[in-house]
Amino acid sequence: MTPSCSRRPYQRVHEETPGNKPGSSPRGQTPDESGRRHDANSSVSDLANSVTSDMLMLSPGSEEDDHEGPVCEKLGRVQFSVGYSFQDSTLTVKILKGQDLPAKDFSGTSDPFVKLYLLPDKKHKLETKVKRKNLNPHWNETFLFEGFPYEKVVQRTLYLQVLDYDRFSRNDPIGEVSIPLNKLDLANMQTFWKELKPCSDGSGSRGDLLVSLCYNPTANIITVSIMKARNLKAMDIGGTSDPYVKVWLMNKDKRVEKKKTVVMKRCLNPVFNESFPFDVPAHVLRETTIIITVMDKDRLSRNDVIGKIYLSWKSGPAEVKHWKDMMGHPRTTVAQWHALKT
Secondary structure (H helix, E strand, C coil): CCCCCCCCCEEEEEECCCCCCCCCCCCCCCCCCCCCCCCCCCCCCCCCCCCCCCEEEECCCCCCCCCCCCCCCCCCEEEEEEEEECCCCEEEEEEEEEECCCCCCCCCCCCEEEEEEEECEEEEEEECCCCCCCCCCEEEEEEEECCCCHHHHCCCEEEEEEEECCCCCCCEEEEEEEEEHHHCCCCCCEEEEEECECCCCCCCCCCEEEEEEEEECCCCEEEEEEEEEECCCCCCCCCCCCEEEEEEEEECCEEEEEEECCCCCCCCCCEEEEEEEEECCHHHHHHEEEEEEEEECCCCCCCEEEEEEEECCCCCHHHHHHHHHHHHCCCCEEEEEEECEC
8 A cells, every 4th residue: 555645654643732733843842741850779889909998989780799880870761652554554653751761961851852763764753842851751742654554564663762952962862762563463552661772873882981079078179080981982083082081060050160181192091090179069069060071182173072971969870879979978089980971
């Protein structure tokens, strides 16, 4: 069967809330829903050999784990429905909601939306609306793939990518889900909850950074130490990078102070060992975010961002864990590996 001339093969039908009209912009603003935040609990490992004895070294996983590595961050999950109408030769996909999504913005929240494809076709994509400042968004949007013969549908893979919308830069990938449609009973509309996995577009392979924090409540100082990085992404044509690190102290949405390390030439596993003290009065601690950005220095063009870390009491689970351990061990240097993010 072929699609009728009056129909678009791929289209969004509607958002299943009163008053919405079909064909509205996927970037349209909608009222925010309240979100719940999820804090992941991780344990503190034994002291690692790579740091000094007066430094608390944190590692992920159970108490039996003693290896170094970034904390495995939970990316949340997404709920959706899939079904096929043999009478109309139409595949229906409903994007329902997300749950426990990680915060991607330094304000401690995200602006999530969903892209969907039927792989291997990447030319035709559909998108939900953006849900502003919401870690538990409800989209309730329906998408139709019309005039789609069943024998072709079962050759496709439904791919969903959840992203954080950013007005001023590239949207940040949050996670993805993919399901081969030949694995599903499409005759009946089925609803699924699926855990998001790191995006396979390279966003999860930017390297790791070992950072230590030390809070002195008497002096109202947080000392950020940039220790070393490993497996940084090569940003130059020669297969290497010239990394350095910028550290921004933020209060709410305002930049307060910036410091940076030296540039390490042609190195994907640099050792920095540089410390930066910041004055942070106790009454602004809950509104403070430390943004750490690993950059690639370029003499002839704009410097490239390799990856970022947002440290605060309301960032992602790995970052929140580090922040809470710093606050729980005053005057103690607390080190932790972090996976760099886009």
